[in-house]
Amino acid sequence: MSELALIIEDDEDLASIFAEALRGVGFSIEIIADGRAAEERLKNGVAPFLILLDMHLPYISGADLLTNIIKKDERFKQTAVIITTADARMGEAYTDQVDFVMIKPISFIQLRDLTSRLKPRS
Amino acid sequence: MTSFSRFLAISTADPDDTRRRRILNILVASIGILSLLAILVSLAAVFFERLRWENVNLIIIGSSVTILGMLIVYLINIFWSGKVAATVFLVFLTVVFAFSDTPEQVAGGRSLFGFAIPIIMASILLTPWFSFVFSTISGLIISVIALSISHFPNLPAVIGFFVIALVSWLSARSLEQALRELRQINANLDQVVIERTGALAESLERERIEAGRSQAILNSIADGVVVFDTEWNAIMANPALRSMLDLPLDQIVDKNFRDLIAHPHLSSRSRNLLQAMMEHDTQPPSFRIEWDQKTLSISAAQVYDYSKDRYTNIGTVTVFRDFTREAEVEKLKSTFVAIVSHELRTPLNAILGYAEMFKEEVYGPMNDKQVNMAERIMKNTQRLLGLINDLLDQAQMEAGKLTIQMGPIRPAELLENIHSVMDKIAYDKGLKLTSEIDDQLPEVLNGDAARLQQIMVNLVNNGIKFTSHGTVHIRLFSLYAGKWGIEVSDTGSGIPESEIPYIFDTFRQVEGTATRVHGGFGLGLSIVKQLVGLMNGEITVKSIMNVGSKFTIALPLVIPEQSPQKWSIG
DSSP states (O other), X not given: XXXXXXXXXXXXXXXXXXXXXXXXXTOEEEEEOSHHHHHHHHHHSOOOSEEEEESOOSSSOHHHHIIIIITTOGGGTTOEEEEEESOHHHHHHTTTTSSEEEESSOXXXXXXXXXXXXXXXX | OXXXXXXXXXXXXXXXXXXXXXXXXHHHHHHHHHHHHHHHHHHHHHHTTSSOHHHHHHHHHHHHHHHHHHHHHHHHHHHTOHHHHHHHHHHHHHHHHXXXXXXXXXXXXXGGGGGHHHHHHHHHHXXXXXXXXXXXXXXXXXXXXXXXXXXXXXXXXXXXXXXXXXHHHHHHHHHHHHHHHHHHHHHHHHHHHHXXXXXXXXXXXXXXXXXXXXXXXXXXXXXXXXXXXXXXXXXXXOHHHHHHHTOOGGGTTTSBHHHHHTOTTBOHHHHHHHHHHHHOXXXXXXXEEEETTEEEEEEEEEEEEEETTEEEEEEXXXXXXXXXXXXXXHHHHHHHHHHHHHHHHHHHHHHHXXXXXXXXXXXXXXXXHHHHHHHHHHHHHHHHHXXXXXXXXXXHHHTTOXXXXXXXXXXXXXXXXXXXXXXXXXXXXXXXXXXXXXXXXXXXXXXXXXXXXXXXXXXHHHHXXXXXXXXXXXXXXXXXXXXXXXXXXEOSOOOOGGGGGGTTSTTOOTTTTHHXXXXXXXXXXXXXXXXXXXXXXXXXXXXXXXXXXXXXXXEEOOOOSSOTHHHHXX
């Protein structure tokens, strides 16, 4: 069974592009469109192999999700985290806490190449 | 005493004449009084039978004649001429002396001395040389009297008269000279006093007009102005401040600034700012406070008075400007910028992503034309994204929101990043992007990596845009003491010399038509220049037409305090 990638992104088009890129690399995809749903999913669901987290989400920001759940919960210790943001300044502030920071606009090709490197060869 | 003074006083245009006639009056009055006393004493002696009438009748007649003579002299002196009066007086005296004694005594004895009196007086009462006239008259009189009693004229006495006349003449002349000089000095002094008084009156008037004008200006100024002394007591405030703060002026003027700071209309942040303004000698050029519903911009300046060769601080003038509307506009603008930032970039990102998916044939094979079209969509979307980024940066810079965040940077990494972003763009245009790092440059520097990257991307982009074949070259180097440099050179079309002064202007492209050929708003170099400015650096450009352009940035060289090893592991 392929590794699970969780895409937390409120823009439908971007989510679908990211999904296509990750699917191309061989991930199975789960898309969540807002902060509250993401919180629910992170707390209760199974820990994914990769989380692609948008920092600007409705209800609960990606930054809060990162700090309060992903970084605190032991279950996400092995999970690779990529954050996406349009704010380069904000992205810089998180470089130490996550595996990658991607500044929007995010290229389909770039994302596909990056995640293909993260994925364990099976 | 006053009436006696008035009795003696004479007023004429010539001060010398006045002086002489006054002296004559004094003499005339004195002699008159003495004569009167002589008559009274004589009459008293007869009355008390100490002397007999025969002994005193000559005294009484003589004194009466003298009083009459003096009265005539006085009247001539007052109503006609001082000179005539003095001449009559002196002739009278001389005649009195000539007949006051026996001819022997007058010609050669004790009475000779009497003649000295009119000779001396002539120099004082008439012009100085008149003493010679009277010495001659006196000499003639004593000679005639001597001859009349068959004596030889007393030559030593005559010579003596002339000697007295000479001394009198000299003394009177120097006295008059001294008086004249004194009068001249007085006159000059008067002139000076008149001039000074005039100037003072003029300057007082000017000051009054000036003060009135300043007050009128202050009153009609739209900004609120309040002036504090060195103890921060408000000395004056204008009506605009009253309406701005909605406080009566008497709650501002003559009150200490601390009372105003304690006002509940101020937010605590504003209170701290005002407190800081009061406590520090150096104030920021201007800052904003919130007063009730208003935003006020405040600028304060120390007032110095220059006197006695030094400047003394005499207080602070503080200007309040109503900034409420501007603050609202700024807030709207930054909200707008944030919305544009998100709302424009997200769909563009989607367009870019879908175009890439076409190009990568995610949904099945595409023919060459379709791939080419996808590439064009990608290229144009990226251009649009670049423009939006430039506009946002410009907006942020205008709002003063773009800040520099210093941290350790590795020049080698900077170049790596640039290559990873720009290599393909250069390659696609058939150009080479090369780079080098000067050996002298420290491995780790202090700087804002993201902004330096932005600067270099902008410059390299610019180079690529205006170069049709050849190379774009980046060089990082140690410039000179305390500076390091970034140099981006190209082999492009170059910039006309006349355009060089303007290339860093906002919304400017060389020749104006370049926008159509090369695209862009002309914001790139303007942003670069502003960013370099924020980093306390300088940017210069050299260009030769059809040979190429070279942009050089000089930045302050700051080496991080931490040991370089800590940062050397990428």
